[in-house]
Amino acid sequence: MEISKFIRELQAISPNWLQMLNADEQIYSFRPYPSTSKLINNMLYIGRLSRLLPLATEERLNFLCIDDQNGGYDRELLLASFPNCNIVLTSHPIQFQKLCDLSTEIFLAETKYTSYINHMMVAANMNKGPQYLVDEAFKLLKSPIVIIDTSYKVIAMYNGIKIESRPDLDTQREIGYITEQTLQRMKQDKIYEKLRASKYPSYDKPKTEQYGWMTILVYIHGIEVAQIAMMEYDHPFTSYDFEFLNFFSQLISWEMQKNDFYKNNRGIMHSVFLSELLDRKIPNQRIVKLRKEQLNWNDAPCLYVFTVFDNDATDFSNKAQILAYQLQHILPNSRYAIYDGKLVLLLQQNDEDISPFLEGGLVDECLESNQLTGILSNCFSNLLDIRKFYDQTLKVHELRQIISEQRNIYFYSDYMFYHIGQIISEAYDLKDFYHPALNKVMDYDAKNNTNFLDTLKEYLLHVDNPTLCAKNLYIHKNTFFYRMNKIRELFHLDFSNGMERMRLHLTLEFLKLAELTEEETLRKGKKN
Structure with a gap:
């Protein structure tokens, strides 16, 4: 065993290193000193400090000494006399025989532990x-x-x-x-x-x-x-x-x-088919139908792509195999492929239930425990469209770097308006698509120190729940009603019109995207 481990087992008597040259030195037994036999390596010598100095040597040895001089020793002389030795002192008063008994117990425990390890290795084989x-x-x-x-x-x-x-x-x-x-x-x-x-x-x-x-x-x-x-x-x-x-x-x-899951050839066939779909190598529905029948894939009306990202790993493939096995236990109607350095799962469901992906669920816990990120696409029904929905997850992965939200699972539906905003901004000035009333609301807030914009955001998020709106704004419900009436009156907005509400909501998302994109550009500029 390592001498450092042996010393840790003696913590009850407060041992201290006087000289540590190699804490990993292996010791196989102990002997008292002075000894009539030749001192050898890989042995622990136990004795009183007052009897150590006559043994001065340049050999690489290990000593455990009872400090019977109560600290009244010449440290420099000792270290000069044993330049290549590990030396440990017991600061706790202890009898020589008691120290030997403790050492015997430690070596016996180590021998027992070693025999247990050997037994378990045989059992594993x-x-x-x-x-x-x-x-x-x-x-x-x-x-x-x-x-x-x-x-x-x-x-x-x-x-x-x-x-x-x-x-x-x-x-x-x-x-x-x-x-x-x-x-x-x-x-x-x-x-x-x-x-x-x-x-x-x-x-x-x-x-x-x-x-x-x-x-x-x-x-x-x-x-x-x-x-x-x-x-x-x-x-x-x-x-x-x-x-x-x-x-x-x-x-x-x-x-x-x-276990068979780790080397399942049938699983590889599923992964190959999924990878071919992602690469758009399957030409038509006839081939899709044929391959599904060969692999015994069920027809499901609701399909999702769930992509798992590991930003820190240089080689995700081995980890992804094990993670896929775990996720398939949680999501039994799923197929997976390790594709372009990511774990991509195809979910085949009879409905649009996404409850397993909500915060605190089993998928969320699995990703959190392994410090990974997952992104869920919108629902679709045609397998030939899978690449488009995989691209949705890639787009969210890109956008979340800008939006800077820290979660384990993200949903494309939450980022769809940002995506639309990005597409528009590539050809047009995004401000041209803002609802004209929003600039007026922001100007009014700036001049009058009001919070009409935040109030409007909450209303559009929770149209039929004024209680929740007031709670999120930390105001009384009557104050919320008052603000909404003032917004209607000042800016001539018709909240009973669904199209009006949609334009307002879309503008708010565009505003947030523009603001965060500008901040991201400034951050990158400072780094460069």
Whole structure:
């Protein structure tokens, strides 16, 4: 084991490094000093500081010394006498035999841990799946383990014991999913946020529970695919339990990569067809129909393109494979292709339900946990049009850099007016298309210190909900009614006319686009 790890295990007696030349030096055992045998590398020598100086050497050795001189030693002389040695002092009063006993316990624990790791490596090579690995780990540690995937489905779970204080665990075993109560508690305690930040097992013991839990996330190519939780049941956790669970998470990652989803040839055929559609290589509906029949694609009246972007990754392809598998669990009526460095999903639905993509939903959580961005196109019905709707997602990806909204999921429908504004501005002055009353409203606000423009924005967004408008404006509902009557009176606007409302709303979107585009141009100018 590394000498630095050994020293960490001695924290109870407050060891201090007098000289650290190589904290990663491997030590395989310990001996007392002075010793009649020759001093050798990779051994830890334990003794009293007062008896160290006569052993002066230029060899690369490791010493753990009891400071029996209470700090009254010549530091410079010691370091000059042992220029190539790691030297650690115990500042805590301790008997020599007690220090040897502690060292023996640490080396025994390390040997036990190493044997456990070897046992689990043999188990992993048996190719019997995650449940077998959970069973083997329980034989060694006597600590119950539960593994769930990112859809909160139980992948594997301990067997052989009943935990009376946690009947919900039996419920999880029965239904095959984590219970809603447990999930909400984990979200409330921000367990996932802690795990994503640390990338190492995290310990948590709720005040109301008898046992604590150690938890870690499982990753494949940087994508979060599962979570492992181990209960502090048979013994209090030690640092070796944390190390074991960290290693175990890597074994589970390896085991999950053996799954058929990772090398599914049929899935590749779906991806090829989708890529050909995106490249406009499918000439007509007859070929589309033939390919759909070959691949057993159902006819669905509502199609969407959902594109996932990873702005930071240099190679998204490996991560995208795992992410696609996760998203297909959440969106079962979907096909995917890794296309032009992005993950592109085609959603085939019987209706226009987009609830899985709303904030706080499973898709949103999946993207947030992996620091990715997704964009949903408008609905369409003809597969040959897929490229147009894929381009919608690309346009939103471009526009969101200007609009500067920070979300996990974006919708083309929210950016459609900005897109229209950009197209118009390429050939015309966008101001020529503004509703004439809007400039008058802005001039009036500037001269009279009123908030008619903001009031008008809220009204157009929530025409039939004056209560919400007033709430968003932080004013009384009667004040909102007063402002709207003044706007009608001063600017001669007819809000009962749908066309009038549409022109006003479109102008407001154009104004925002023009303002943000100007800010973006100024920012780029400063950078250059």
